[in-house]
Amino acid sequence: MADNIEKLLGELQAGNATIRSMNETLEQRVRERTAALEAANHELEAANHELEAFSYSVSHDLRAPLRALDGFSHLLAEDPDSQVSPQGRQFLERIRASSQKMGLLIDDLLSLARVSRQELKCVPVDLSAQAGEIRSALEEQAPERKVDWHIAENLSARGDPVLLKTLLDNLLRNAWKFTAERPDARIEITLCTMGGGKVFCVRDNGAGFEMAYADKLFKPFQRLHDAKRFEGTGIGLAIVYRILRRHGGRVWAEGSPGQGASFYFTLP
Ligand SMILES: Nc1ncnc2c1ncn2[C@@H]1O[C@H](COP(=O)(O)OP(=O)(O)OP(=O)(O)O)[C@@H](O)[C@H]1O
Numbered sequence: 001m002a003d004n005i006e007k008l009l010g011e012l013q014a015g016n017a018t019i020r021s022m023n024e025t026l027e028q029r030v031r032e033r034t035a036a037l038e039a040a041n042h043e044l045e046a047a048n049h050e051l052e053a054f055s056y057s058v059s060h061d062l063r064a065p066l067r068a069l070d071g072f073s074h075l076l077a078e079d080p081d082s083q084v085s086p087q088g089r090q091f092l093e094r095i096r097a098s099s100q101k102m103g104l105l106i107d108d109l110l111s112l113a114r115v116s117r118q119e120l121k122c123v124p125v126d127l128s129a130q131a132g133e134i135r136s137a138l139e140e141q142a143p144e145r146k147v148d149w150h151i152a153e154n155l156s157a158r159g160d161p162v163l164l165k166t167l168l169d170n171l172l173r174n175a176w177k178f179t180a181e182r183p184d185a186r187i188e189i190t191l192c193t194m195g196g197g198k199v200f201c202v203r204d205n206g207a208g209f210e211m212a213y214a215d216k217l218f219k220p221f222q223r224l225h226d227a228k229r230f231e232g233t234g235i236g237l238a239i240v241y242r243i244l245r246r247h248g249g250r251v252w253a254e255g256s257p258g259q260g261a262s263f264y265f266t267l268p
């Protein structure tokens, strides 16, 4: 009997030792995998930084030759001794228009790169006040437009005040632009609860868009509307996306053609 108990005890101890050693091996593996993941993450971050620095300097360096192109074609078109034919003058004008367009694209690329490079200074921000300032600026630019605004009171968040204003500016400017054809335009910014979390919502009753393309909107230079009807280069929402990513927030959109659009975003 005593022998049996001793044997059983011995087996139990051996079993325990095996479990302990398996546990240790498992923990060791988890530690190794975590370290490998962290290293890969660091590498990705560094690669990302390098890519952003690269696109920043490329955009920066492209500006000087572009200015020369614009400046010299202007001089040639204006020079009375240049003997350029009327058709040649038209070509020169087209060169100028193209170089100016490229200048705008470069400016947009630079502002996109700047969002990622700029250091975040997080403080409490009054989003209602910022939205009010943007509304006033838009109304000043086009006083003839009648828009029914609804800016909820006490919208607040913690984040970088400059970047959050840029974010609101892009969303509200879009709402303003895409309601331009409506005599009863309405733009609102509110806070709602979704899935137990706080979500900010910028909504308009403008041109709207096809839901099938909702994810495309946040990629640089993606536009769903004709540039002749609604001007723009398609960089605003890519900036919005990056600002929220930097703050650890999220953004998504809902819309329907002719019915308007809603842009939702969260901030931690
Ligand atoms: N409020 C909105 N209603 C309908 N469509 C929208 C709205 N906001 C954005 N979009 C669609 O998403 C596209 C991308 O928006 P984004 O702000 O990035 O570019 P943009 O306004 O065209 O140009 P930019 O902001 O660079 O001046 C728009 O061209 C439009 O097709």
Ligand SMILES: [Mg+2]
Pocket: 170, 173, 174, 232, 235, 236, 237
């Ligand atoms: Mg825009």
